[in-house]
Amino acid sequence: MNNLYKHALKQEKTLQEDLTKFEKEEDISVGIQGQISVGLTSLKRTIDDYEGLAKREMILVKQEKAFSNVSKLRENYTGLKNQFDRLKQREANKMSQNNRIELLGRRHNTSTQPEYPFQHDHLTREQNLYNENDFVNETDTKLDEFIAQGREVLNNMYDQNDTLKNAQRKLLDAANTLGLSHNVIQYIERISFQDKWIFIGGAIITLFSMWAIIHYLT
Known part of the structure; x- marks a missing residue:
């Protein structure tokens, strides 16, 4: 049970680091947002598993301490989730404002006729090539981010699997010990x-x- 609690604290630390990057706009990509969302889901599942083990704890003192830890973890989880929701809303508002500005700029350019049409066509082709190249680069970056996110999720699954195995082993050892004591x-x-x-x-x-x-x- 202690291993599961330590794993939850590790997940909290990782989430807070990612949220700090997002809040300071060091990384506002779709990849980091997906990583935070997956991290929150994984943390909630870990807390639920830890609470399940706490309910089966037979020593009253350890059970009370475990329930106190569960309460603290859920409070921290709520704070992290609210922070993420607030940051997502901030980015959505910024994106909406940028789209509005871009739309107004396009309307202004449309109303103004170019003095040299051929030069304008040449610039338009260059701009299209630049936009296409930028789109390809951005796609590659997002693919790398999603791959990194998938690796992180896989590592979390491995960690949780090891934690559950350790918990199962300890439960079996306790059951065997109780069985031996009963026979004695x-x-x-x-x-x-x-x-x-x-x-x-x-x-x-x-x-x-x-x-x-x-x-x-x-």
Whole structure:
């Protein structure tokens, strides 16, 4: 259970680092937004798994501590999610403003006739080539970001799989230990029961022997 809690803290740290980059506009790409979204989903799943283990904890002190950790993790998760929603809304507003400005610029260019039409056509072709090249570069960048995001998700799945395996192993060890303790208790109770009857039988034989000695010798 401790390993799962440490894994959740690690996920929180990674998410906060990505959100800081997004907030400072060091990286506002679609890739980083997808990575944050996947990270939030993964963190929520980890918290749910950790809470499930906490409910099955048999030691009261450890269970109370685990529930306190769950409450703190959920509070942090809510804060991270709200921060992400706010940043996405900020970027959406900026994109809407840029689109409005671009639309107004296009209307202005359309209303103005060029003095040299052939030169304008030449510039238009160059601009189209530049836009096409820029689009290709941007596509390659986004593909690299999505590949990196997929690798991160895969690594998270591996980490969670290892954590769940460790938790399962500990649960099985605890179950085996409890089973052994139960068998030992049954064995002790059986020996105690046998010893009690041996004592009673010995006492009866001793009393009978004393009675026989007194009866036959007096």
